[in-house]
Amino acid sequence: MTISVNPPTTDPVPLQIGPDDYIRISAIAAVPEPFRRLEEVAKLIDVSKCIGCKACQSACTEWNELHPPVEENVGVYENPHDLLPDVFTLMRYTEWINPETENLEWLIRKDGCMHCAEPGCLMACPSPGAIVQYSNGVVDFIHDKCIGCGYCIKGCPFNIPRVSKVDHKAYKCTLCSDRIAVGQGPACAKACPTKAIVFGTKEEMKRHAATRIGDLKSRGYDKAGLYDPEGVGGTHVMYVLHHADQPHIYAGLPDKPEISPVVKTWKGISRYLGLGMIAGVIAATAAHALFIGSSRVRKRDETEARSALREADREA
């Protein structure tokens, strides 16, 4: 007798992306060239269309089976108060008075991983394979290999990853890589009621953004533009901003994000200097051992020590 369970409603779909599509792997310098290149994807978030309903946040929580803590209402719209290991995306609200028009503008931005083309988290990660980048641009954390050191937090120019106090692993938005792998868009994009979040190939998204920016410009937002910052090689999560000349007004979105030069120094020249210093000391001591050798106590030293002791005894 077989136990009756719900039968599958669709045929299983073969995964469309996988480890063969990695183009970057943390702590591994030489990643073999993948046998195929996926088309680059992007999520476009049109800030001007967002109504701040948090459907994306809910969809994200549900799809990823997250359990964000229940917090107290402290009189702000952000809920929870910040990105957390269990909160991959967060609506951030800013009340901004436009100095030109003196109008209050309510700026709402969906915060989360930007999926940088040059990811700082991946550069900083010490554990081989814990952070990977697919050729479609998705940057993903492989939690089996995460050691919880928090280096990704230091590497990230956007302050996104969070390390869990429970399992000591880092978490962030996956761009729903598991959904993309079966040909679906991210959960947040699917849930968005105003189509402020759209998902597709990066080229499509850029074209779509251009029409949106044209529309905004025609309605008086002459500084409207696309946020796809060059400092990190472009991102696979992009924003349409009505004030693209000053991204920081959107709850501190970095104006010119880049991997911190401190992190680059740490991962770059400091290692070579350090290795050089250790090698130098080893070489110097080896040379000393080889050409000069050890210093031994001679018989005369022992005799002189003894006679000094005798002399001291005599004086006493």
Add this chain to the structure above:
Amino acid sequence: MKRKSDLKYNSYEKSDTIRRGRSVRVDRYTVAVRINHWIGAFCMILLAVTGLSLYWPPFFFITSLFGGGQVVRTIHPWIGVVMFISFFCLFFRMWRLNIWENSDLKWIFQIKDVLTGKEEKLPEIGKYNFGQKCIFWAMSLGLAVLVITGTMIWQAYFAGYFSIETQRYALVIHSVVAVCLIAVWIFHMYAVYWIRGSLGAMTRGKVSGGFAWRHHRKWYRAMLKAGKID
């Protein structure tokens, strides 16, 4: 009478004693100091190995020896705490005999004689020569920096109290200072091979009279003068 002036009352430690016998022996380190030294040495090895495994990916395989990256990430800071406490005790015992003396300047100028083992040409040296003092202070200052910066990047407990930019600086300083200390430590270990007879000081706490006479004559004379003889 010149000798009297440069013999400071604190040029030896209370426990340092010359012991008579067929061959003269000198007590250099107490049991407590030696145990502490070996705790520190053991911690240093573990810290260097675990630290390097997180610094250079080619060394990441070392984490397997400890049970994986998560284990290394967990234990590294705790070993650091043990080392810090252990070294703290040594520091308060030793710092007085490691302060600058004018004869150290001469020692620096005659570094060639030091390296080639012509110690008869050098000024008489107290319990620690200038090289040993440098190692002592490098370790003291370096460890202090490592403890402070290490706390700032201790993800499980304290990292959240510091801004990310501060943590970035802490990380690079922690790495660079740690590598410097590893270099100092390698040299420190070489000195055991170089200066024969010093291993006994670390294990049994004693050196021969000849060793004290050859390498630390001012210390030896100070003990004779003070009657620290048994």
